Amino acid sequence: MIALSLAEIAAVVGGQTHDIPDPSAQVTGPVVRDSREVVPGSLFAAFVGERVDGHDYAARVVQDGAVAVLASRPVGVPAIVDDVQTALGALARHVVRRLGATLVALTGSAGKTSTKDLIAQVLRRKAPTVFTPGSLNNEIGLPLTALTATEETRFLVLEMGARGIGHIRYLAGLTPPKIGLVLNVGSAHIGEFGGREQIARAKGELVEALPGDGAAILNADDPLVRAMASRTKAKVVLFGESAEADVRAENVRLTDSGQPAFRLHTPSGASDVTMRLYGEHHVSNALAAAAVAHELGMSAAEIATALSEAGSLSRWRMEVTERPDGVTIVNDAYNANPESMRAALRALAAMGKGRRTWAVLGKMAELGDETLAEHDAVGRLAVRLNVSKLVAVGGIEASWLQLGAYNEGSWGEESVHVSDAQAAIDLLRSELRPGDVVLVKASRSVGLESVAQALTEAGAEGGVDAR
Numbered sequence: 001m002i003a004l005s006l007a008e009i010a011a012v013v014g015g016q017t018h019d020i021p022d023p024s025a026q027v028t029g030p031v032v033r034d035s036r037e038v039v040p041g042s043l044f045a046a047f048v049g050e051r052v053d054g055h056d057y058a059a060r061v062v063q064d065g066a067v068a069v070l071a072s073r074p075v076g077v078p079a080i081v082d083d084v085q086t087a088l089g090a091l092a093r094h095v096v097r098r099l100g101a102t103l104v105a106l107t108g109s110a111g112k113t114s115t116k117d118l119i120a121q122v123l124r125r126k127a128p129t130v131f132t133p134g135s136l137n138n139e140i141g142l143p144l145t146a147l148t149a150t151e152e153t154r155f156l157v158l159e160m161g162a163r164g165i166g167h168i169r170y171l172a173g174l175t176p177p178k179i180g181l182v183l184n185v186g187s188a189h190i191g192e193f194g195g196r197e198q199i200a201r202a203k204g205e206l207v208e209a210l211p212g213d214g215a216a217i218l219n220a221d222d223p224l225v226r227a228m229a230s231r232t233k234a235k236v237v238l239f240g241e242s243a244e245a246d247v248r249a250e251n252v253r254l255t256d257s258g259q260p261a262f263r264l265h266t267p268s269g270a271s272d273v274t275m276r277l278y279g280e281h282h283v284s285n286a287l288a289a290a291a292v293a294h295e296l297g298m299s300a301a302e303i304a305t306a307l308s309e310a311g312s313l314s315r316w317r318m319e320v321t322e323r324p325d326g327v328t329i330v331n332d333a334y335n336a337n338p339e340s341m342r343a344a345l346r347a348l349a350a351m352g353k354g355r356r357t358w359a360v361l362g363k364m365a366e367l368g369d370e371t372l373a374e375h376d377a378v379g380r381l382a383v384r385l386n387v388s389k390l391v392a393v394g395g396i397e398a399s400w401l402q403l404g405a406y407n408e409g410s411w412g413e414e415s416v417h418v419s420d421a422q423a424a425i426d427l428l429r430s431e432l433r434p435g436d437v438v439l440v441k442a443s444r445s446v447g448l449e450s451v452a453q454a455l456t457e458a459g460a461e462g463g464v465d466a467r
Helices: 004-011 054-063 084-097 114-125 141-146 167-174 196-203 221-229 282-295 300-309 336-349 368-384 396-408 421-431 449-460
Strands: 016-018 044-047 067-070 079-081 102-106 129-131 155-161 179-182 214-218 235-240 247-254 260-266 269-274 319-322 328-331 357-361 387-392 413-417 438-443
Touching: 004 016, 004 079, 004 084, 016 260, 044 054, 054 067, 054 260, 067 084, 084 141, 084 167, 102 114, 102 167, 114 129, 114 282, 114 300, 129 141, 129 214, 141 155, 141 167, 167 196, 196 214, 214 282, 235 282, 247 282, 260 282, 260 300, 269 300, 282 300, 319 449, 328 336, 328 449, 336 357, 336 368, 336 438, 357 368, 357 413, 357 421, 368 387, 368 396, 368 413, 387 396, 387 421, 396 413, 413 421, 421 449, 438 449
Parallel strands: 044 067, 067 079, 102 155, 102 179, 129 155, 179 214, 214 235, 235 247, 328 438, 357 387, 357 438, 387 413
Antiparallel strands: 016 079, 247 260, 260 269, 319 328
């Protein structure tokens, strides 16, 4: 964060100072909410969680070097007292305005984190770039990310999530974007929103927040996103495979290993891209990143080179591990919705040509009335893509995955339902053979990353029987 005195911070957030002997003392380090992340010069934000109250760590963090605590009550050490979340947002707004960096915000139902990582990797070739780590895209994670920017930062790339109307409007108010990107409108959280139209209404709050001299980057291939052009006063830039897109892909194909390749076209020229990531769904993500980079002055050749060299920066998102025994583990267990499930299954099918493929899948959460139909459809798709075996893990939603595959299959041998992650691990350890490809994916609450981790560790310990 840029250096600010405690007196300045108190004035910005409108908080009361307590036990501060020197109001001119400066915060020169990061603003953190985890006491383990405190370094000399930090400001510690004391949030009250379900199991842990950050106020209980106030004395410790000051001893470890924190200059003060942002707290909701006096804590006996230097503190600025206010509503912590409100104060954090006010501080982020102040710092972003002081910096003058170009702020890029993005949202969508699927692919936000992967696209944000691509944008960051492209833009940091041009100038110092700060971006959201992982999926810290809510009212706490977003300002914490913004506060990591310094005087050297030229681009600030922020992922914005929403679970209801008004959420993105609030986030955009904290960190007003110059460029706003909407990837897609899908089924993620549809149970909470009540329908895709409501999701589109919420996601479109981002383009409504853009200034007249800004740019709205919209997916030309998604009708609900494309319609958002009427909701912004900013310049509209379309990306996609549509011939009408300003930034588009031609000759899209997958390599033998399942990595996408295509000809990138921008208003400033064209260049070839071969990605290191896996799955055709990353083409749309790459085009979105390219559209942002083009608006910020990068050439087609520069963008293509950066996209071709970009990797995955966030854990458990199509994370590919090649075991010594030839088994390939694809850990995509961070989260799941119908769109990302279908994309991951298609990537598995492409990667596994000529090999046995396993889809270890669990429930997709927050689908509301569409829960049964969507799980059934994913199970059926696994069979249509000739996935060798679907392993459905967990309760009722997993049984619907398995039933869809069973009903779609010819012999009933294409799928199996197991009770939990350990049962899936036991099954796969006994049945995997060298050369097999295993996809692991479910909503975050299922915790299927444990399956991928166990299978990876099994490979390190000597692999599977060569049967």
